[in-house]
Amino acid sequence: MHIAYISNAYKGILNLNEEESMHCVKVLRMKVGDVFCVTNGQGLLFDAVLCETHPKHAVVELTNPRRGGDKWNFNMQIGLAPTKNSDRIEWFLEKATEIGVDTVSFFESFHSERRAININRLEKVAIAAIKQSIKSRLPQINDIVPFEKLIKQPFDGQKFIAWIDESIQNTLATSYKKDSNCFVLIGPEGDFSKEEVQLAIKEGFVPVSLGKARLRTETAAFVACHTIHIINSL
Amino acid sequence: MHIAYISNAYKGILNLNEEESMHCVKVLRMKVGDVFCVTNGQGLLFDAVLCETHPKHAVVELTNPRRGGDKWNFNMQIGLAPTKNSDRIEWFLEKATEIGVDTVSFFESFHSERRAININRLEKVAIAAIKQSIKSRLPQINDIVPFEKLIKQPFDGQKFIAWIDESIQNTLATSYKKDSNCFVLIGPEGDFSKEEVQLAIKEGFVPVSLGKARLRTETAAFVACHTIHIINSL
Structure with a gap:
């Protein structure tokens, strides 16, 4: 499954940045309603649904926030x-x-x-x-x-x-x-x-x-x- | 120190291959009498002295064969x-x-x-x-x-x-x-x-x-x- 990065994403409806929008809309040719995964880089993964296919500012809805498995008990x-x-x-x-x-x-x-x-x-x-x-x-x-x-x-x-x-x-x-x-x-x-x-x-x-x-x-x-x-x- | 590879080298006077000759003679501009190291890829390292500076078939003398430290007791x-x-x-x-x-x-x-x-x-x-x-x-x-x-x-x-x-x-x-x-x-x-x-x-x-x-x-x-x-x- 495709995975996109949205810095600091927590929940709700958000824009993908230009690079991620381009990748979803132009490269992968995703349609409204297509489902993928989003990482926020701070410990959370989400289900994402594409809501608008703008090639520079695509809109996604994030649901089902969950902790990633990549947590270890040392720094x-x-x-x-x-x-x-x-x-x-x-x-x-x-x-x-x-x-x-x-x-x-x-x-x-x-x-x-x-x-x-x-x-x-x-x-x-x-x-x-x-x-x-x-x-x-x-x-x-x-x-x-x-x-x-x-x-x-x-x-x-x-x-x-x-x-x-x-x-x-x-x-x-x-x-x-x-x-x-x-x-x-x-x-x-x-x-x-x-x-x-x-x-x-x-x-x-x-x-x-x-x-x-x-x-x-x-x-x-x-x-x-x-x-x-x-x-x-x- | 420069290190060259001579496949199957054991001892004595040998030719470097074209690539190694070029590197020693043209790139590093070594002179007759210059000392470097040779690996034979089969467990031995040698001291090498450059005897002839031919850019394609340089001649070296190998002395002091010794086992490399890169030996481990498992395969x-x-x-x-x-x-x-x-x-x-x-x-x-x-x-x-x-x-x-x-x-x-x-x-x-x-x-x-x-x-x-x-x-x-x-x-x-x-x-x-x-x-x-x-x-x-x-x-x-x-x-x-x-x-x-x-x-x-x-x-x-x-x-x-x-x-x-x-x-x-x-x-x-x-x-x-x-x-x-x-x-x-x-x-x-x-x-x-x-x-x-x-x-x-x-x-x-x-x-x-x-x-x-x-x-x-x-x-x-x-x-x-x-x-x-x-x-x-x-």
Whole structure:
């Protein structure tokens, strides 16, 4: 079944935005009375009936609000530096949204090759992913801030910094305690600087490894996110 | 450090192939005496010294053969149907190679949208991934065969079919026993047909879920591969 996104929808009669209207009316050629599904990105799914087929401002009626199945009892935040090739970040975001992530925060790091992100584009990727995987919750995407600022933000849960160093014996999988919130920092393509690691440790981040393999930034971020889900499923 | 791939290299003085020669000589502008690393894709890494800078048939001397760190005590095979968009399969292969997979086998399924793969292209993706992540072992990629044929091939280990059905309570993470070989089948975009699931069960494949999220084929394949690594790391 087709699924559309209406930000902040709660109930009643509403407009689809231009993109969603176009998709329903022009691409899928829906008619008045056709039924589909709507996600509001904040935990609710609805049945939707098309009431008016305007190609830019289609009207829908939402009924039967219900909680989506994509709720987990921990909060997961991934902090990462954008990759040089922005496709790779978009890929991570799509995949992390599919398996489930609460917050993705970007930071500027000493070795960062890219110091800006297109947050509108990333939000579109996340919206497409929640629609594709019928999710009711849209991850929060936080625009890029300096590393020092991100690590000083309050976070109520376990904090980890995934970092490539032979001295690190503990893995994220064995260090993370299930059912708890967690925030995992993933380094840029040139990894964290020693100073950044020291700063993060001072702020309570625990150094962990993601295993023996040397991973690309976006793979590491996805692997961290999936590791937390697996540990919580055991 | 640069890493090149020479299939079946064991020791001594050898030629790089045309692509690797071009990369070393033209792109990286290496000189005689420059040192880099070579993987043979079969478990060995070497120190390599450039002896001749021919742009198509560069000559190298390999010394100091050593086993790569990318050896695990189980054999993992992922069987999947190619996705309609072949980029998604290439993405899976890149990521699975990064985290580690032994064999990737493609099959034709009742709901398959694509019935052919470009195995040469996929091998190039896997070679690029082992070079990027300094792996000594190249995954084996098996060309597409009918589903019925693939599931009848002998496999010494646990066999699973990951399939979307509410009746399935067991997850791959809780069903897989660590340190054992495993073969996981992942369905096509329209999922397996009921007949295919029955055939697989008859051949000893155990139905499992990959969790609550509805995943794309390539995400499911990667998630299966990573789940096995995590369970073995606990």
